[in-house]
Amino acid sequence: MNKKNTLDKPEFSAGLLHPKYWGVWLGFGFLALIVNILPYAVLLKIGRGVGSLGIKIGKSRAKIAKRNLELAFPNMSAKEIDDMVEENFKNTGMALIETGITWFWPTWRFKRILIAKDIDELQKHQDAGKGVLLCCVHALNLEITARAFAVLGLPGYGAYRPHTNPAYEFIQYRGRTRNGNQLIYRRDLKQMVRVLRQGHRLFYLPDQDYGHNKSVFVPFFAVKEACTTTGTRILASTSKSAIVPGSGFRNPQGKYEIIADKSIEQDFPHKDEDAAAAYMNKFVEEIIMRAPEQWMWLHKRFKSLPDHSLTNSRYQ
Incomplete structure (x- = not known):
């Protein structure tokens, strides 16, 4: 990939060994150790156990998740919502372990938990030299999904916000650029368009x-009026790229099913921003419903309203 498109790689310096950063090094060192010495089945139990504990101490987040589900699925019973919230928290705990797996597992071991269910669409565009806007969702195992595409020979560029802690940033940058993935500053629209025009993938x-x-x-x-990005x-209209929905959810056997759906840019309503956002939301819904318990319901998805003065009123 073209290096000029990416953020500068943080370099190691003696300053990163200052005592104020020891907590970061010890924390990630411990995470790297346990994910590499323990079998996946044990890691899954640990992660979900951490999530079960989290629901007891993260009551405000549980309330947000519950409210999101009430708004999104008004026909869902109270018990179904409570069960979904509990499962969502367990998967949130597992997300910590999955981050460790993504950042610290060797490629040979990482490949063992992947199932390339359908990636032919991306391969087709790669062979044609066409850029792809690979539209994924905030699945709790998003770190694994991003590396999975790279391990399968389809690396991409990810929008990125550098961490303010330099030790954390040193580790995070390397974790997120495994197997050829690259990073672009999240507000750098020009660079995003550039890599798409150059025939690369942009997550x-x-x-x-x-x-x-x-x-x-x-x-x-x-929710009839959900704040949705344009x-x-x-990106797609400016770069003339393909648009491909993608996902990577964990199945009951503990494998991650990597999917790249068919391109949708031909029927995409490029000239109408409302229609385009609504059109994209339909595909986002389809992706989330593959494993709704693994999506980030803890985020205030419906916090913004058309009337600015009513922002957050759905959560009061």
Whole structure:
């Protein structure tokens, strides 16, 4: 990949060994140790156990997840919602372990937990030299999904916000660039368009509420006015790239099923930002429903309303 498109790789310096960073080194060192010495089945139990503990101490987040589900699925019973929240927290705990797996497992071991269920669409575009806006979602195992595509020979560029702690950033940058993935500053729209025009893949996540800027209010699940980014239309229309929904959820056997769906840019309503956002939301919904318990319901997905003065009123 073209190095000029990417963020500068943080270099190691003696300053990173200052005592104020020891907690970061010890924490990630311990995580790297346990994910490498323990079998996956044990790691899964540990991760889900951490999540079970989290629901007891993270009551405010549990309340957010519950409210999101009530808004998105008004026909879901109270027990179904409570069960989903509990499962979501268990998967949130597992996300910590999955981050360790992604950042610290050797490639040969990482490959063992992947199932390339359908990636032919991306291979087709790669062979044709066409850029792809690979639209994924904030699955709790997103770190694994991003590395999985790279391990399968389809690395991409990810939008990235550097961490303010330099030791954390040193570790995180290397973890997220395994097997050829690269990083672009999350607000650098010009670079995103450039890599797409150059025929690369750009990981893009259009599923959260990013606020009113460059957003419209369109249906998302049962919510008729959900704040939705117009970024998909901006990037795809400007770069003339393909648009491919993608996912990587964990199945009951503990394997991660990597999927790249068929391209959707031909029917994508490029000239109408409301229609384009609503169109993309339908595919986002389909992806989430493959494993809804593994999506990030702890985020306030419906916090913004068309009337700025009512922001967050859905959670009060």
